[in-house]
Amino acid sequence: MPIAKLNKINLFYDIMGTENSETVVLISGLGSQMTSWSSSFCQELVDKGFRVIRFDNRDSGLSTFIASGSNSVEELIGLLQQGKYPKNSYKLVDMANDAISLLDELKIEKVHVLGRSLGGVVAQIIASDFPERIKSLTIIMSTSLNPTLPQTKAEVMELMLRPMPCFREKLNLYLDHKLEFVKAIAGSRFPIKLEEEKENILKDLERAPLANILGQICAMTLTPYDLNRLQKIKTPTLVVHGSEDSIFPLACGKDIANSISNACFMEIEGMGHSLPNELNTMVIDAFMKNNVTHCPPSI
Numbered sequence: 001m002p003i004a005k006l007n008k009i010n011l012f013y014d015i016m017g018t019e020n021s022e023t024v025v026l027i028s029g030l031g032s033q034m035t036s037w038s039s040s041f042c043q044e045l046v047d048k049g050f051r052v053i054r055f056d057n058r059d060s061g062l063s064t065f066i067a068s069g070s071n072s073v074e075e076l077i078g079l080l081q082q083g084k085y086p087k088n089s090y091k092l093v094d095m096a097n098d099a100i101s102l103l104d105e106l107k108i109e110k111v112h113v114l115g116r117s118l119g120g121v122v123a124q125i126i127a128s129d130f131p132e133r134i135k136s137l138t139i140i141m142s143t144s145l146n147p148t149l150p151q152t153k154a155e156v157m158e159l160m161l162r163p164m165p166c167f168r169e170k171l172n173l174y175l176d177h178k179l180e181f182v183k184a185i186a187g188s189r190f191p192i193k194l195e196e197e198k199e200n201i202l203k204d205l206e207r208a209p210l211a212n213i214l215g216q217i218c219a220m221t222l223t224p225y226d227l228n229r230l231q232k233i234k235t236p237t238l239v240v241h242g243s244e245d246s247i248f249p250l251a252c253g254k255d256i257a258n259s260i261s262n263a264c265f266m267e268i269e270g271m272g273h274s275l276p277n278e279l280n281t282m283v284i285d286a287f288m289k290n291n292v293t294h295c296p297p298s299i
Contacts, residue, residue, distance in 0.1 A: 017052050025113050090215065124229070230259035237290070
């Protein structure tokens with residue numbers, strides 16, 4: 001299995017495309033496996049002439065899981081409110097360093113970085129702290145962490161954080177819970193395909209049934225908003241955001257674009273907090289345009 005052993009963290013990854021091509025690194029969101037970047041999205045990038053690397057973040061998929069110092073979201077919030085850090089806690093900068101260490105291990109100097117949701121924040125940190133490693137930056141359905149921005153809809157947050165049934169004992173109920181959340185975050189223009197989504201959930205369960213979202217939630221909570229970090233980013237930047245994102249509302253994407261010099265902002269009408277395959281070509285074309293012409297505002 002392709003596992004990189006990095007500073008006490010093992011990252012599972014895969015590579016598509018030829019070695020002499022420009023490399024694209026895909027960073028996944030909260031609790032998501034690398035498979036959140038669909039094979040069709042990756043293959044289209046390869047068909048455009050890129051080499052594609054996707055990997056499981058720490059605490060997800062087949063990468064290292066870190067023993068958490070809290071057992072529930074409520075316990076985690078209680079500790080943070082007391083000014084205490086849970087045992088073995090980390091920040092998003094550590095996840096950014098994981099990605100850079102993976103590139104070091106693979107002996108890759110410069111890459112295009114695409115990050116979605118929490119992975120979009122990690123991508124911002126990489127572009128700010130390691131500018132010499134980045135050719136371009138694409139941030140999809142993410143946030144700057146600015147505390148003044150609109151928050152996740154309460155009903156969606158409740159669905160995201162509620163305890164899940166045991167899939168080994170109550171698979172159908174588990175699937176119902178997962179699908180209810182997926183429906184809640186999908187935009188009106190791109191409704192989910194129920195059977196396809198079920199198949200994806202089951203494949204992820206077979207691949208890696210567990211995820212430690214508490215570690216990644218803590219990492220996000222312990223990472224402060226830093227406008228200066230965003231303003232340091234000079235690489236060509238594209239920000240893609242849906243008009244109906246219920247986790248990070250549209251203002252979150254606009255704030256990222258407004259904070260990064262010469263960033264291009266692309267709003268997709270009717271898109272929620274997901275990247276359906278119908279949008280693959282649109283997003284990849286915008287990514288490529290960003291690399292060639294610094295993505296003029298006309299897109």
